[in-house]
Amino acid sequence: MGLLQLLKSQFLCHLIICYVFLVSGLIINLLQLCTLPVWLVSKQLARRINIRLAYCISSQMVAILEWWSGTECTLYTDPKSYPLYGKENAIVVLNHAFEIDFLCGWTFCERFGVLGSSKVLAKKQLAYVPIIGWMWYFLEIVFCKRKWEEDRRTVNESLEKLRDYPENFWFLLYCEGTRFTPKKHQVSMQVAESKGLSKLKYHLLPRTKGFWVTVQSLRGTAAAVYDSTLNFRNNEMPTLLGLLNGKKYHADLYVRRIPLELIPEDEKECAEWLHKLYQEKDSFQEHYAKTGRFPGPIMSPPRRPWSLINWLFWSCLLLYPLGLLLTQLISSGSVFTIVASVAVCSAASLGVRWMIGQTEIKRASNYGNKEVSLNNN
Numbered sequence: 001m002g003l004l005q006l007l008k009s010q011f012l013c014h015l016i017i018c019y020v021f022l023v024s025g026l027i028i029n030l031l032q033l034c035t036l037p038v039w040l041v042s043k044q045l046a047r048r049i050n051i052r053l054a055y056c057i058s059s060q061m062v063a064i065l066e067w068w069s070g071t072e073c074t075l076y077t078d079p080k081s082y083p084l085y086g087k088e089n090a091i092v093v094l095n096h097a098f099e100i101d102f103l104c105g106w107t108f109c110e111r112f113g114v115l116g117s118s119k120v121l122a123k124k125q126l127a128y129v130p131i132i133g134w135m136w137y138f139l140e141i142v143f144c145k146r147k148w149e150e151d152r153r154t155v156n157e158s159l160e161k162l163r164d165y166p167e168n169f170w171f172l173l174y175c176e177g178t179r180f181t182p183k184k185h186q187v188s189m190q191v192a193e194s195k196g197l198s199k200l201k202y203h204l205l206p207r208t209k210g211f212w213v214t215v216q217s218l219r220g221t222a223a224a225v226y227d228s229t230l231n232f233r234n235n236e237m238p239t240l241l242g243l244l245n246g247k248k249y250h251a252d253l254y255v256r257r258i259p260l261e262l263i264p265e266d267e268k269e270c271a272e273w274l275h276k277l278y279q280e281k282d283s284f285q286e287h288y289a290k291t292g293r294f295p296g297p298i299m300s301p302p303r304r305p306w307s308l309i310n311w312l313f314w315s316c317l318l319l320y321p322l323g324l325l326l327t328q329l330i331s332s333g334s335v336f337t338i339v340a341s342v343a344v345c346s347a348a349s350l351g352v353r354w355m356i357g358q359t360e361i362k363r364a365s366n367y368g369n370k371e372v373s374l375n376n377n
């Protein structure tokens with residue numbers, strides 16, 4: 001292990017990274033709260049400010065992936081579509097099998113300049129995660145309870161609000177609805193069989209209703225669907241803790257741009273179209289398993305320095321007062337103050353560990369474990 005790698009694996013470094021993320025995140029959440037009066041005067045100005053504030057948070061996580069761990073992200077795509085990425089609104093359909101797939105998505109958002117405005121159809125529970133969940137509230141992220149009777153109205157309403165969004169955005173949809181586990185795969189293939197649908201090897205059966213409502217609500221707003229298929233080289237199973245430890249992974253993303261006009265308007269036909277798309281995605285994964293690459297040429301955008309610059313800015317701003325505070329604390333000699341400070345730090349560490357836990361597949365919900373999901377935690 002090299003010296004730098006040894007440094008990256010040190011708990012003290014992780015503490016510093018988490019401290020900067022936590023404190024800057026809370027400051028930014030507070031600033032977002034302060035934009036509420038701006039909404040009353042100019043909605044578009046408030047949105048533009050929130051896009052930039054959100055960038056300050058999400059790009060810290062991107063910096064961990066790109067600069068701290070040095071993870072390589074390779075894009076396979078058609079050279080004719082490439083110039084359009086970042087220049088139009090799009091619905092992104094991505095497979096959901098990896099703990100850091102959302103972060104790889106964010107990395108590509110960053111490289112194409114749409115990180116601050118990127119959106120997702122997220123489960124409601126994520127809205128309560130401090131910093132990221134609270135940031136999403138101000139970004140007009142669409143939340144769902146994964147109960148269609150309740151979601152059909154709220155999801156549609158939230159999407160309609162994006163029609164006059166002032167900057168280009170990518171709207172991410174994990175049509176599988178939950179992360180891949182062998183148990184969920186088995187259950188969803190039973191559902192596929194009962195519906196007379198072909199089986200999938202690498203994906204769960206997609207939930208079609210959210211896709212249909214998204215496409216219908218964003219017609220005229222989004223130009224295309226970016227069908228995106230992600231995998232990692234050498235069967236890597238990346239984790240957020242691995243990234244924090246400085247572990248380098250190798251992500252490969254295959255993207256096809258499909259103009260929105262090609263997607264059927266009728267709900268049943270749209271569902272059939274999505275099922276067919278997932279058959280194709282499955283065949284791309286099969287190709288990857290056999291050859292170690294996706295079809296088509298590589299058109300990788302380079303990483304940009306902004307996420308690193310943002311991280312350095314917040315570190316400089318927040319580490320100096322921390323140093324001062326620690327010096328004063330030690331020199332005060334007060335046992336009570338020192339014990340209280342250790343207790344606050346421990347609570348903050350546990351909080352961050354809980355947040356990281358949200359990304360772990362072993363802590364995934366029970367959604368999709370039963371054919372009719374009664375247990376929707």
Ligand SMILES: CC/C=C\C/C=C\C/C=C\C/C=C\C/C=C\C/C=C\CCC(=O)SCCNC(=O)CCNC(=O)[C@H](O)C(C)(C)COP(=O)(O)OP(=O)(O)OC[C@H]1O[C@@H](n2cnc3c(N)ncnc32)[C@H](O)[C@@H]1OP(=O)(O)O
Binds near residue numbers: 106123151176204210
């Ligand atoms: C150039 C570069 C390109 C790309 C770069 C890549 C990406 C970057 C883009 C953007 C980044 C932005 C942000 C990323 C940041 C963070 C994201 C992090 C996480 C958030 C993700 C989540 O929270 S995922 C969970 C929430 N989302 C979803 O669930 C979406 C999919 N679900 C749906 O669409 C659902 O339809 C629904 C949620 C709208 C409603 O849920 P419900 O459960 O009620 O679903 P359905 O009504 O569809 O289900 C009932 C039907 O399903 C059948 N059924 C029953 N059991 C199963 C089963 N186990 N599997 C499959 N199907 C099942 C049932 O029979 C019903 O059938 P019907 O015939 O009646 O439909």
Ligand SMILES: CCCCCCCCCCCCCCCCCC(=O)OC[C@@H](O)COP(=O)(O)O
Binds near residue numbers: 060
């Ligand atoms: C700068 C870096 C600092 C790192 C330390 C701080 C870590 C903070 C981590 C916050 C992470 C919160 C973002 C949540 C994104 C979770 C994405 C996700 O994958 O959600 C799962 C759902 O899609 C489906 O849920 P399941 O039904 O599978 O259950």
